[in-house]
Amino acid sequence: MVNTDNFLSVSHLNISFNGNTVIKDLSFNIKKGTLTSFLGPSGSGKTTVLRAIAGLNQAFAGQIMLDGQDITNLQPNQRNIGMIFQSYALFPNLTVFDNIAYGLRVQKKSKAEIEKAVTDMLAVIGLTERRDYYPANLSGGQRQRVAIARSMVLEPKLLLLDEPLSALDAKTRVELRNQIKRYQQELGITMIFVTHDQTEAMAISDDVLIMSLGELEQQGSAMDIYTNPKTMFVADFIGNHNVLTGTDLSKLGLGTAQPDGQYIIRPELLEHVMPADLNGYAPIEGQVVEMAVLGNRVEYSLKTATGHIVKAECMNQNINFTINDHIKVYLKVTEIKKVG
Amino acid sequence: MGSKVKLFFPFSLVMLIGLILPVIVMVIAGFQGMDGGFTLSNYTTIFGQNYYRMAIFNSLWISLIAGIIGLVISILGAWAITRLAERTQNILIILFNLAASFAGIPLAFSLIIVFGNAGIAKALAHTLHIGFLGNFSIYSLQGLILAYTFFEVPLGILFLYAPMKEIKKEWFEAALVLGANRSFFIKTIILPILLPNIIETFIILFANAMGTYETMYALTGNNFISIPIVIGSLIDGSLNANVPLACALATIFAAVMAILVLAGNRIINRKRK
Amino acid sequence: MKAHSVDKWLPRLIIILIAIFLLGPIVATFIYSISTVWVKTILPSGLTFKWYGVLTADPDFIPSTLRSLILAVAVVLVTMLAFLPVIFYANVYNPNLKEKLRYLSILPYSIPGIVLVTGLVQLYGSIPVPKLLILILTISAICLPAFYQSLNNAFMGDDFRGMFEQAQLLGDSKLGAFIRVVLPNIRAGLMVGLLLTFATAFTEYVITNIFLTGQYETLKIYMYRLMNTNGNAASVLTIIFFIFLGIIAFILIKIVSSQKRSTKE
Numbered sequence: 001m002v003n004t005d006n007f008l009s010v011s012h013l014n015i016s017f018n019g020n021t022v023i024k025d026l027s028f029n030i031k032k033g034t035l036t037s038f039l040g041p042s043g044s045g046k047t048t049v050l051r052a053i054a055g056l057n058q059a060f061a062g063q064i065m066l067d068g069q070d071i072t073n074l075q076p077n078q079r080n081i082g083m084i085f086q087s088y089a090l091f092p093n094l095t096v097f098d099n100i101a102y103g104l105r106v107q108k109k110s111k112a113e114i115e116k117a118v119t120d121m122l123a124v125i126g127l128t129e130r131r132d133y134y135p136a137n138l139s140g141g142q143r144q145r146v147a148i149a150r151s152m153v154l155e156p157k158l159l160l161l162d163e164p165l166s167a168l169d170a171k172t173r174v175e176l177r178n179q180i181k182r183y184q185q186e187l188g189i190t191m192i193f194v195t196h197d198q199t200e201a202m203a204i205s206d207d208v209l210i211m212s213l214g215e216l217e218q219q220g221s222a223m224d225i226y227t228n229p230k231t232m233f234v235a236d237f238i239g240n241h242n243v244l245t246g247t248d249l250s251k252l253g254l255g256t257a258q259p260d261g262q263y264i265i266r267p268e269l270l271e272h273v274m275p276a277d278l279n280g281y282a283p284i285e286g287q288v289v290e291m292a293v294l295g296n297r298v299e300y301s302l303k304t305a306t307g308h309i310v311k312a313e314c315m316n317q318n319i320n321f322t323i324n325d326h327i328k329v330y331l332k333v334t335e336i337k338k339v340g
Numbered sequence: 341m342g343s344k345v346k347l348f349f350p351f352s353l354v355m356l357i358g359l360i361l362p363v364i365v366m367v368i369a370g371f372q373g374m375d376g377g378f379t380l381s382n383y384t385t386i387f388g389q390n391y392y393r394m395a396i397f398n399s400l401w402i403s404l405i406a407g408i409i410g411l412v413i414s415i416l417g418a419w420a421i422t423r424l425a426e427r428t429q430n431i432l433i434i435l436f437n438l439a440a441s442f443a444g445i446p447l448a449f450s451l452i453i454v455f456g457n458a459g460i461a462k463a464l465a466h467t468l469h470i471g472f473l474g475n476f477s478i479y480s481l482q483g484l485i486l487a488y489t490f491f492e493v494p495l496g497i498l499f500l501y502a503p504m505k506e507i508k509k510e511w512f513e514a515a516l517v518l519g520a521n522r523s524f525f526i527k528t529i530i531l532p533i534l535l536p537n538i539i540e541t542f543i544i545l546f547a548n549a550m551g552t553y554e555t556m557y558a559l560t561g562n563n564f565i566s567i568p569i570v571i572g573s574l575i576d577g578s579l580n581a582n583v584p585l586a587c588a589l590a591t592i593f594a595a596v597m598a599i600l601v602l603a604g605n606r607i608i609n610r611k612r613k
Numbered sequence: 614m615k616a617h618s619v620d621k622w623l624p625r626l627i628i629i630l631i632a633i634f635l636l637g638p639i640v641a642t643f644i645y646s647i648s649t650v651w652v653k654t655i656l657p658s659g660l661t662f663k664w665y666g667v668l669t670a671d672p673d674f675i676p677s678t679l680r681s682l683i684l685a686v687a688v689v690l691v692t693m694l695a696f697l698p699v700i701f702y703a704n705v706y707n708p709n710l711k712e713k714l715r716y717l718s719i720l721p722y723s724i725p726g727i728v729l730v731t732g733l734v735q736l737y738g739s740i741p742v743p744k745l746l747i748l749i750l751t752i753s754a755i756c757l758p759a760f761y762q763s764l765n766n767a768f769m770g771d772d773f774r775g776m777f778e779q780a781q782l783l784g785d786s787k788l789g790a791f792i793r794v795v796l797p798n799i800r801a802g803l804m805v806g807l808l809l810t811f812a813t814a815f816t817e818y819v820i821t822n823i824f825l826t827g828q829y830e831t832l833k834i835y836m837y838r839l840m841n842t843n844g845n846a847a848s849v850l851t852i853i854f855f856i857f858l859g860i861i862a863f864i865l866i867k868i869v870s871s872q873k874r875s876t877k878e
Binding site (some may be wrong): 021054055075076077079081082083085086087088089090091092093101103106107150151154 | 779780782783784785794798867
Binding site for chain 2 (some may be wrong): 620623624625627628631632634635636637638639641642645651652653654655662691694695696698699702708719721722723724725726727728729730731732733734735736737738749750751752753754755757787812816818819823826833836840844847848851854855858859862863865866870
């Protein structure tokens with residue numbers, strides 16, 4: 001049974017290296033035509049899972065199905081899965097054209113077919129002029145586009161990208177991540193994108209899969225994960241949330257919640273402008289002990305009378321406070337989210 | 341798993357047949373008599389008889405002197421190379437490689453042409469009445485030491501060149517700014533940095549001289565008594581051949597050299613940390 | 614100002630002295646090879662090229678050169694087929710193995726030819742085995758440290774693991790990926806390693822002479838025999854030998870410098 005919801009289906013994946021279990025009973029599905037991010041700190045096992053899907057690591061227990069086919073025991077060259085390495089792994093002895101043509105030549109396609117497919121691909125990535133350049137003479141961003149083109153020209157069922165932006169400078173990263181999203185949408189290709197950068201993951205993904213220490217923490221849309229983290233790890237990793245216990249909440253006078261468990265308050269929901277209707281809102285008072293200008297926003301750390309530190313992120317408008325100012329912010333109490 | 345066997349099988353086969361089995365047999369044979377039975381007599385012979393003790397002593401002595409001379413000249417040489425233009429440096433390094441690989445029979449023969457009994461040096465000494473040159477024999481201990489420097493110097497330079505090149509000009513400038521003079525700078529910065537490499541190079545030069553057979557054999561035949569020559573004469577199939585005894589001597593050699601080189605490595609690694 | 618000029622002339626002087634010292638005997642050998650007679654005189658009696666004719670006309674010259682060549686080519690082949698895949702694997706997949714292979718570097722110093730040959734004679738001396746084949750394997754093993762070192766350098770820099778895996782993901786087989794992607798990108802280091810291996814095997818003397826009891830007369834063994842019978846012809850051979858080593862050194866210069874240039878681009 002193939003349906004688009006479990007285009008890729010990984011079940012009960014267990015991987016160990018030298019006796020250490022690095023992936024523990026991991027199961028998840030990926031929808032056809034979507035871009036899914038594997039997000040997690042380094043060492044969380046993202047790349048390990050990616051390599052298992054690609055067939056580069058076959059020493060594992062579990063099953064991997066792609067498009068209704070069991071690919072668990074297939075060799076990497078039989079899977080029709082593309083992968084972009086962190087280093088891009090361009091072949092330095094081949095020109096841009098020959099790099100992109102590599103897979104087609106292995107398939108023994110005719111010269112004319114190869115010429116056409118590669119030329120079309122060069123146009124898509126905008127490197128027609130550079131077809132005879134060697135990788136050493138390209139910029140980081142251009143190299144990445146060649147790496148993507150080299151995989152996509154084979155029309156893989158699935159394209160895996162292993163931290164493809166990590167070697168680039170901040171501005172190029174933003175440009176290229178949007179470009180990746182564009183290719184994905186234009187070509188309707190299913191992609192898995194590994195990253196440790198939550199902003200990056202949220203910006204481009206239809207679906208985010210958060211991993212920690214070889215286990216799946218949460219899978220969902222970016223919005224879902226940001227607003228409703230299911231575990232403390234996700235709450236911690238995904239944003240700059242205020243994390244408070246039930247007791248803390250009561251002390252702060254926000255005590256409508258249950259006294260046990262952990263709660264998060266997103267700092268951008270603490271408003272410093274008094275709402276017209278205070279119904280459902282609670283005030284938090286405190287002294288500014290730290291502030292950081294983030295550009296369009298400013299983050300204040302308030303120390304309350306109860307001794308708690310609460311972070312509030314406000315738009316950088318005309319009302320600005322400074323250190324030691326005594327201020328009051330307002331919170332809609334329904335925005336207090338219990339973790340889990 | 342099948343592909344791993346395919347990968348390692350040829351490698352292991354070559355190493356086993358070509359190197360590992362012979363070395364194991366060498367060690368075992370050292371404890372066997374000519375009849376194959378177990379005995380320590382090879383070792384008691386080596387340490388008990390003057391002839392073998394002299395071979396060990398001669399080898400140690402010649403290697404020590406050749407190593408020290410080689411080291412001193414190669415320190416100067418390696419330093420001098422780093423002061424020259426980059427292009428010249430590359431050419432010189434290859435030339436020293438060439439000189440090092442010339443060791444053995446060709447080197448010995450060239451030296452005989454110059455310093456041999458019928459050579460130019462003798463003719464020069466005779467005409468110009470230079471006594472010490474006239475008395476100098478390339479077939480003697482001094483002659484062998486001279487011969488060894490012809491490959492010890494290039495080898496030493498090759499080992500010392502890379503670390504010397506690492507020394508940055510700015511360090512000296514920085515030291516000058518801090519008020520140091522040249523000798524203080526060399527004593528406090530350069531020597532401690534280079535010391536591990538100098539020790540390493542000396543050990544290699546020493547070990548290399550210890551194992552040199554070809555040059556010595558080509559110059560003196562079996563006349564000069566040293567470990568390699570004695571081993572050679574014990575296994576060359578002649579009347580007094582005694583392969584187990586040669587194996588015992590070779591085992592001592594291999595063990596001592598392995599310990600020396602490994603100990604050297606360890607000192608160096610500790611120093612570098 | 615004074616320190617500066619010392620800095621300039623002292624290194625040159627040292628290098629010139631060392632070069633004269635090292636090259637002196639070779640120059641003398643060359644002059645000897647073109648002398649009619651040069652015995653106990655400061656200058657040779659006359660110049661001639663006849664010894665070059667004498668050597669090349671010697672019926673043993675070409676066969677011994679060929680024997681050395683056969684030995685060297687065989688060793689190069691063994692090295693390529695048996696060692697290259699393992700060195701690739703250690704560099705790309707198994708850093709632990711690489712750590713162990715590091716100990717190879719002490720091999721030439723702790724087990725020089727004269728030591729190793731005792732075991733060879735003891736083990737294979739009296740049994741009917743193809744000794745030439747064993748000699749080839751032994752010399753290959755001896756060449757491993759230098760070969761390994763040259764290739765290690767070649768594997769630094771590029772992400773060979775990524776390239777090898779990428780080629781497979783693009784549909785290539787392991788062997789295809791190795792031939793089409795790995796080999797072309799290590800060719801400079803591989804060439805250096807193979808040249809060093811070739812030179813070592815071509816010039817090996819101790820093991821070949823003692824283990825094969827002089828039965829397989831290579832160029833070096835021939836040279837030794839000639840040295841004791843016809844000094845003039847031997848000097849010609851020494852010069853040819855030097856030129857041969859020089860050509861290998863020259864090719865090495867070319868490879869290394871062209872590689873440096875291409876990485877700068």
